[in-house]
Structure formats: structure tokens, C-alpha cells
Amino acid sequence: MTDLYQRPVSIFPSASSYCPGCLHATATKIIAEAIDELGQKDNTIFVLPVGCSTQGLVSWDLDIIGSAHGRAPAVATGIKRCRPDCMVLCYQGDGDLASIGLAEILSAANRGENITVIFANNSIFGMTGGQMAPTTLVGQKATTARDGRDPKNTGFPLKMCELIKEFEAPRFVARYSLRTPSGVKQAKAAIIKGMKNQLEGKGFSFIELLTNCPTTWHTDPLGSLDFMEKYTEKYFECKVFADREGRFWE
Amino acid sequence: MEKRFMKGNEALAEAAVRAGMRFFAGYPITPQNEIPEYLSWRLPEVGGTFIQGESEIASINMVYGAASTGVRAMTSSSGPGISLKTEGISYLSAARLPALIVDVSRGGPGLGSIQPAQSDYLQATKALGHGGHRLIVFAPNSVQEIVDLTYGAFDYAERDRNPVMILIDGVLGAMMESVELPEMKEPSPKEQSSWSLGRWDGEARKAHIISPIYEAGLEGLNRSFGERTEGWKENDVKVEELYLDDAEYVITAYGIASRVCRQVIENMRKKGYKIGMIRPITLFPFPEKSFESLDNGKVKAIIDIEMAIPGQMAEDVRASVKGRIPVFEYGHSGGVLLDDFDVKNAVTDIIDKVEGEQ
Numbered sequence: 001m002t003d004l005y006q007r008p009v010s011i012f013p014s015a016s017s018y019c020p021g022c023l024h025a026t027a028t029k030i031i032a033e034a035i036d037e038l039g040q041k042d043n044t045i046f047v048l049p050v051g052c053s054t055q056g057l058v059s060w061d062l063d064i065i066g067s068a069h070g071r072a073p074a075v076a077t078g079i080k081r082c083r084p085d086c087m088v089l090c091y092q093g094d095g096d097l098a099s100i101g102l103a104e105i106l107s108a109a110n111r112g113e114n115i116t117v118i119f120a121n122n123s124i125f126g127m128t129g130g131q132m133a134p135t136t137l138v139g140q141k142a143t144t145a146r147d148g149r150d151p152k153n154t155g156f157p158l159k160m161c162e163l164i165k166e167f168e169a170p171r172f173v174a175r176y177s178l179r180t181p182s183g184v185k186q187a188k189a190a191i192i193k194g195m196k197n198q199l200e201g202k203g204f205s206f207i208e209l210l211t212n213c214p215t216t217w218h219t220d221p222l223g224s225l226d227f228m229e230k231y232t233e234k235y236f237e238c239k240v241f242a243d244r245e246g247r248f249w250e
Numbered sequence: 251m252e253k254r255f256m257k258g259n260e261a262l263a264e265a266a267v268r269a270g271m272r273f274f275a276g277y278p279i280t281p282q283n284e285i286p287e288y289l290s291w292r293l294p295e296v297g298g299t300f301i302q303g304e305s306e307i308a309s310i311n312m313v314y315g316a317a318s319t320g321v322r323a324m325t326s327s328s329g330p331g332i333s334l335k336t337e338g339i340s341y342l343s344a345a346r347l348p349a350l351i352v353d354v355s356r357g358g359p360g361l362g363s364i365q366p367a368q369s370d371y372l373q374a375t376k377a378l379g380h381g382g383h384r385l386i387v388f389a390p391n392s393v394q395e396i397v398d399l400t401y402g403a404f405d406y407a408e409r410d411r412n413p414v415m416i417l418i419d420g421v422l423g424a425m426m427e428s429v430e431l432p433e434m435k436e437p438s439p440k441e442q443s444s445w446s447l448g449r450w451d452g453e454a455r456k457a458h459i460i461s462p463i464y465e466a467g468l469e470g471l472n473r474s475f476g477e478r479t480e481g482w483k484e485n486d487v488k489v490e491e492l493y494l495d496d497a498e499y500v501i502t503a504y505g506i507a508s509r510v511c512r513q514v515i516e517n518m519r520k521k522g523y524k525i526g527m528i529r530p531i532t533l534f535p536f537p538e539k540s541f542e543s544l545d546n547g548k549v550k551a552i553i554d555i556e557m558a559i560p561g562q563m564a565e566d567v568r569a570s571v572k573g574r575i576p577v578f579e580y581g582h583s584g585g586v587l588l589d590d591f592d593v594k595n596a597v598t599d600i601i602d603k604v605e606g607e608q
Contacts, residue, residue: 042454045447047315057461063447065318066461068341071311074303078315078323081299082273082439083448104311107304 008032010041010062017055021221023178023211024052027120028059030188031091035062038195044087047076049096052127053120056091070101073108076115087198090117094135095125098158102134105160112169112203112248116194119160122211123232130216134158137231142216157235164206165241169249171197172205173242179210179228183238190240203248210236251430258393259284259423261431262352262416263292265400266324270437271350272298273323275312277305277331280364281420282354285326296434306331310338310351317347318460320442322404326352328420329370330361332378339413340379344462344471346445348407350400351378351385351415354423357584365585366420368505371562374417375534382472384479386486387415387533389504393427395531401432406486408442410478417533419557421506421587479535488531489540493519497526499601500544502567503555504530507581510588511555514597517590523601533563541570551604552577553597559583576604 007013010032016025035044041062048056050069057064067075072090080088097105097119105117124142125131132142132149135157139148149157165173172194176187187209194205210232212224219227256264263285266274274293276286286302293300299316303309309325316323327335332353342349355370357363374387386406388399400416407414440450447458464471490508492515494500503511508529515525528540541552552575554564561579568577580596582588 042449042452045319054463057459057463061457063449063458064460065315065447066345066459066463067314068311068337068462071307071314071338074308074311075315075318077301077308078273078275078312078317079319079447080315081301081312082316082319082321082323086448103304104308107308 008036010035012061019215021214034191040087047072047090049092051093051096073104088115094121094133098134109164110167116205119208120211122213124213126213161241170204171202174240175208175238177210255428260288261393262396263288265397268434269401270435271322271324273316273321275301275303275309279328279331282326306334310335317349318447320439320446324350328356329358336379341462342413343383346411349413353417355419363585368557385415389417389533391508394429482535487537489537490529493526498524500526500552502528513590514593536566538570546574554579556581
């Protein structure tokens with residue numbers, strides 16, 4: 001008898017610490033499945049950010065380092081340059097990556113660091129209680145934007161894939177939504193591709209995952225998926241922005 | 251031993267390489283630029299990595315990552331850049347990661363002045379980031395001592411799994427002296443494999459976690475750091491004491507200021523002044539015992555001389571003396587250097603004042 005479906009070995013056999021309905025849990029699982037499928041569990045170093053996703057410390061059964069807010073790509077750079085034989089991953093949220101860590105992600109991408117960054121974008125600061133993020137949609141309410149985001153004061157939501165694709169070095173830049181099973185499948189395939197790019201020494205890959213936050217969006221889990229379909233995916237286009245062959249400097 | 255005529259900054263960089271440092275990330279700032287410039291070509295020669303970070307903050311976080319793999323890692327900067335790095339230094343301490351941080355200090359506060367100064371003492375000894383952690387801080391006063399202390403710094407960092415700071419200033423960084431260079435060490439990052447990230451040779455072990463966050467157990471960490479600090483005070487103090495046997499006046503100075511003071515002391519002793527010196531080499535742990543053991547029946551005054559106004563080390567001197575002996579201060583700041591003529595006049599004035607009161 002063969003197991004057709006089982007818990008990934010790269011995840012601890014414990015309950016998820018994310019809120020009910022949170023797609024971080026889905027992302028956590030597919031990343032672990034991707035690591036398992038590539039046989040990289042014992043060869044991975046995972047760099048965690050500050051935010052809800054810091055809970056990866058108690059989710060993934062992998063060598064892990066917690067970094068300062070926004071600095072994961074710099075930390076990953078130091079690790080990868082010293083251990084080029086290991087697979088180095090970053091998992092960052094939008095408050096972390098697109099706000100305080102903007103310099104680090106853009107510079108690591110432009111340097112073509114041979115790392116794989118997975119970016120969970122739920123358009124809000126979740127861990128700190130629902131403050132406006134750079135990715136908060138126009139009109140979306142937040143605890144620091146009670147009447148909804150007003151571009152006159154705060155500009156428009158930041159599109160990270162669209163920024164990063166402009167650099168020459170990144171090998172793979174793509175955005176997926178975890179709202180549907182097909183989106184989850186595509187995202188997992190893209191994560192595997194980003195990991196393979198690194199293992200083959202090609203250079204930087206960036207995979208953005210649209211996620212939700214029922215708790216700070218003040219919706220139930222299904223309501224949060226409706227919001228994603230109606231608004232998030234309309235603004236953040238899900239597609240492959242760059243898929244380049246070869247090593248970036250060649 | 252290899253003898254060379256070298257600039258302080260370059261000698262420091264070479265000593266770090268010879269100590270086995272194989273990862274450097276830094277950002278341009280005067281007066282420490284010779285360190286990254288030297289390492290940008292020197293590290294690749296020995297199979298190491300040099301990165302010019304996009305910022306001071308990115309650089310310290312690259313060091314944080316490199317250190318987590320067991321590689322000897324280092325960054326350098328000057329006051330304004332060290333301020334930016336302090337978040338990362340606090341994280342290094344919390345995550346129990348060894349590293350070497352070099353401050354080639356300049357005038358402050360703010361952008362201050364690119365000229366040499368000693369105004370980073372308080373930051374280096376008491377405030378390298380939030381949360382109440384401390385670093386061993388070495389303050390050499392010659393290019394040879396820069397080499398010797400840099401060469402040994404990683405051993406302290408790895409023993410304690412905590413960053414170590416070397417604090418010099420723009421004079422020592424730019425000054426050329428002849429130095430004996432130690433032999434090349436080749437420590438393997440595998441020596442740190444009991445805690446570092448990344449398995450070696452497919453070893454079977456549980457996952458390693460390096461974390462600056464403590465949901466529980468933070469008080470225990472704070473307590474262990476406190477105990478470690480007490481151990482430093484007991485075992486790791488470095489200090490140079492000079493002519494304390496007959497001294498009626500004791501000058502205290504560190505780094506480049508102590509070189510000027512040494513000249514003044516030698517000249518004034520020839521004229522019959524009984525002057526001695528206490529030169530802290532570790533600014534933290536501070537050589538409290540050297541001050542505690544001064545005989546207040548014999549020593550009439552302590553004169554603290556720094557390139558900082560007001561004196562910053564003077565606070566630790568007063569705390570160690572506990573009011574038993576009067577402490578006077580003299581110094582320049584903001585890029586104005588001390589010279590032996592000014593210092594001699596200031597010391598003579600203080601001595602005249604004290605003698606006049608007796």
C-alpha cells in the first residue's frame with residue numbers, strides 16, 4: 001500500500017498556530033511539500049521575517065534563522081555567500097518586505113543573489129493588529145486608515161513583482177493567488193521552479209503569493225476569499241512577469 | 251613574524267583576515283574606508299567574501315547571516331553608521347552569534363565631523379542597541395595593538411557567542427606604524443557546527459534554530475548575560491598601568507589620547523612631577539579595580555583626558571573611584587586633536603589648583 005497524501009516531513013507534527021482560515025498555513029504546507037519533493041529537507045536554511053510568518057519557527061522542521069524586520073534578504077545573502085551548497089529560502093510578509101525591508105529586497109534582487117524569496121501579500125499588517133501596509137488596497141480599511149486607504153495621502157498599493165521584474169538579474173518573478181485549489185497548485189509548481197533555479201545556480205527568484213487575513217479584515221474565512229476575488233486579484237495581476245533562462249551574469 | 255609599515259585601518263583588515271575572518275559586509279563612511287577597500291581585494295585572495303552592502307543596516311544583517319553559518323564575519327563603520335547597525339548588533343547578541351564590529355570613530359553627534367574624535371565611548375560601552383546587552387570593547391592605542399587585539403577578538407566572540415567591538419578613531423585608522431603581522435589562521439566554520447546553520451557532509455541531526463525572539467525564557471537569557479558580564483569583569487579586563495607606585499597624580503586616557511598623554515607624562519616626570527597613568531584597553535569590561543585600588547592617601551587627583559567633551563569615560567572613572575579621589579577632566583572634541591603642549595598645560599593647571607588648595 002502506498003501513501004498518496006501525507007503530512008510533509010519538513011513540517012513539525014503539531015497544530016498550526018495561524019488563525020482559522022489564514023492562508024499562511026496553506027503557504028507553509030506547499031513550501032514544505034516543495035522542499036520534500038526536491039529532497040532538500042536536510043539541505044535547507046530558512047530565513048524568517050518579523051510578522052505572523054515568524055511562526056514558521058514552530059512550523060517548519062528545518063534549520064531556521066529569525067531575522068530583524070525587513071532584513072531577511074540581507075541575512076539570506078550572508079548565509080548563501082558562506083554556504084552556497086545549501087538551499088536558502090526567505091519567507092516574508094508585505095509589511096516586512098514591501099515596507100521596512102524595501103531596500104533589502106530590491107538590492108538582493110538586483111544583485112542576483114542565488115536565493116528564493118517567497119512573498120506572502122495579504123495587504124495588511126496582520127501581527128500588529130491590522131495597520132495599513134504599502135499593499136493595502138485603495139479604500140480598504142485599516143486601523144491606521146479608518147476611512148479606508150486614500151491615495152491622496154498614502155499613494156497607491158505597491159506592486160512588488162512589477163518592480164522586481166525590471167531588474168536584469170532575477171530569473172523568475174511571478175504572482176499567484178492562494179484563493180483557489182488551482183492557484184495553490186500553480187503556486188507550488190512556481191515555488192519548486194524558484195528552488196530549482198537556485199539549486200542550478202541560476203540566480204534570484206521571487207514568488208508572490210496573494211493571501212488573506214480574516215482576523216484583521218474583519219471577515220469570516222470564506223468572506224475573505226470573496227474579498228480576494230473581488231478586489232485583491234483585480235489590483236494585483238496574477239501572472240508570470242519574468243522567466244529567464246541561464247545564469248544571470250552570462 | 252612578518253614586519254610591515256601599515257596604516258591602522260589596513261593593518262586591522264589584514265589582522266582580521268589572518269584571524270580567519272572570511273566574510274565582510276560594509277558601507278562607505280569616513281574615516282574607515284580603507285578597511286572595506288582593502289578587504290574588497292584581500293578577501294577573494296583567501297577564498298572569502300566581500301560585499302559592499304546597500305546600507306549599514308543591510309551590512310550588519312549580512313554579517314548576522316554569515317555568522318549563523320559559523321564563518322568568522324565582520325563589519326566596520328564610524329559613529330553614524332554604528333548607530334544604524336545597533337539594531338543588528340542587538341539581534342546578534344540575542345541570537346547568540348559571534349562577530350566583529352569595528353568603529354573608527356569621528357566627531358559627533360549627528361553627521362558631526364569626519365575628523366577624529368572619541369565621542370562614541372558611551373555608545374560602544376553602554377548602548378550598542380536596545381534591550382540591555384553588552385559587548386567586550388577593545389580600545390587599542392597603536393597599530394601593533396590594533397593587530398594584536400583584532401587577531402584575538404574572534405576567540406572572545408566565539409567563546410561567548412556574542413559580538414565583540416574594536417573601537418579606534420580616525421587618527422589610529424590613518425596613522426602608519428611598523429607592525430609585526432601574525433601568521434594566517436584557518437579556522438573552519440565546521441568547528442561551530444554544534445549550533446550553526448547548514449549541515450556538513452550530510453550529517454544526521456535535529457534542526458538548528460537561531461532566533462532573536464524568546465517567547466519564553468527571556469529572563470533566563472538576561473540573567474545569563476548578566477552573569478557573563480560579571481565573568482568578563484573578573485577575567486577579561488585589559489589595562490596598562492604606568493608609574494602608579496609613586497604617583498600623586500594619575501592621568502587616565504584610552505586610545506590615541508593615551509599616546510599623547512604618555513609623552514606628557516614622560517616629559518613631566520623628568521621635571522619631578524609624580525604622575526602615573528591608567529590606560530583602559532578594554533573599555534568594557536572597564537578596569538574598575540585599577541581605580542578602586544588607588545591609595546587615596548597618596549593620589550591627590552585623577553585627570554581624565556579624552557577627545558570628547560564632556561568626557562564620556564570620565565563617568566566610569568567616577569563610578570569606580572566612588573568619590574575617594576577628585577576627578578578632573580580635560581579634552582578636545584569635534585575633530586580638534588590633543589597635543590602634548592596643551593595637555594601639559596592643562597595638567598599643570600590642575601596640579602597647581604590642587605596643590606594650592608592643600
